[in-house]
Amino acid sequence: MRIDPRTTRIRAAIKAAAVRLGISAGTFRAVTVVSYIRFRVALGEFFKVQPLSDSARVSEGENYFAEDYVEPGYVAVPFYINFSKVLSDLAVSADAAALSLSRATSDTASLTDAVALAPRLGIIDQAAASDSGSLRMQDYCDFTYFAEDYVGESRVFT
Amino acid sequence: MDPRITDNRIRLVRKDTGPQVQLTLTDDATGAAVNLSGATATLHLKSLTTGTTVLSRALTIPPSTASQGVAVIVWSTGDLDQTPGDYDGEVEIVFTSGMRQTVYDVLKFRIRDEFA
Numbered sequence: 001m002r003i004d005p006r007t008t009r010i011r012a013a014i015k016a017a018a019v020r021l022g023i024s025a026g027t028f029r030a031v032t033v034v035s036y037i038r039f040r041v042a043l044g045e046f047f048k049v050q051p052l053s054d055s056a057r058v059s060e061g062e063n064y065f066a067e068d069y070v071e072p073g074y075v076a077v078p079f080y081i082n083f084s085k086v087l088s089d090l091a092v093s094a095d096a097a098a099l100s101l102s103r104a105t106s107d108t109a110s111l112t113d114a115v116a117l118a119p120r121l122g123i124i125d126q127a128a129a130s131d132s133g134s135l136r137m138q139d140y141c142d143f144t145y146f147a148e149d150y151v152g153e154s155r156v157f158t
Numbered sequence: 159m160d161p162r163i164t165d166n167r168i169r170l171v172r173k174d175t176g177p178q179v180q181l182t183l184t185d186d187a188t189g190a191a192v193n194l195s196g197a198t199a200t201l202h203l204k205s206l207t208t209g210t211t212v213l214s215r216a217l218t219i220p221p222s223t224a225s226q227g228v229a230v231i232v233w234s235t236g237d238l239d240q241t242p243g244d245y246d247g248e249v250e251i252v253f254t255s256g257m258r259q260t261v262y263d264v265l266k267f268r269i270r271d272e273f274a
Contacts, residue, residue: 036186037261039249043168043177046230047218 132158167266172242175233181249183227183261191227194219196254199229203267206244213237217249242271
């Protein structure tokens with residue numbers, strides 16, 4: 001058996017300590033300090049590294065049967081699982097606040113009337129008829145034959 | 159002498175995912191295989207240039223050979239995308255009892271840049 005030099009040094013140290021303590025060095029001859037591990041090295045390809053992969057497939061609308069133990073003499077009850085699609089819907093309501101700026105139209109009717117006195121002359125119409133003229137009458141010749149009243153009747157009236 | 163003969167570094171190329179490195183762990187005292195059943199092992203890769211640990215990769219321990227102390231470094235994509243240079247690899251084992259033991263010896267790696 002090959003003795004590691006480190007083991008030899010350790011044994012020597014133990015012996016020295018034992019001598020200092022007054023213990024016989026022969027007491028420790030059978031002591032095993034520790035078992036060292038050594039390795040031999042070999043190069044090569046020892047393993048194929050293959051990634052593990054597995055895929056499970058479950059489709060909706062299909063039946064999947066599971067086997068179960070049935071006591072002899074009993075009738076097995078078929079057990080199966082039917083995968084169906086779970087309908088779900090999540091209602092999402094969203095509203096975006098928008099500020100709409102518009103000018104309010106307003107009109108306030110305002111009627112004012114200023115009281116004004118407008119005195120004016122009252123209209124008075126007084127009918128007055130008057131007549132004046134002259135009256136000529138003749139029956140002898142044409143009326144325009146004489147320059148002035150010559151025969152007949154001529155008078156001025158007002 | 160060709161340094162490749164005396165240099166026991168594991169030579170890798172940047173961005174590669176191979177070769178895988180199979181380690182067989184044995185008890186130095188008895189020579190028996192270390193039982194890795196249920197244990198976890200991790201490789202810590204430290205850059206000798208920067209002194210920082212650039213990678214921690216869990217080792218693959220095949221159940222069929224776990225009792226024979228076999229653990230394999232299976233590089234993943236990007237593990238070796240490291241700055242070219244020398245690296246030390248430390249293997250840390252956590253047994254089912256919870257005991258954590260690190261292999262004292264270190265693995266030596268050298269990564270060179272790829273051409274393309």
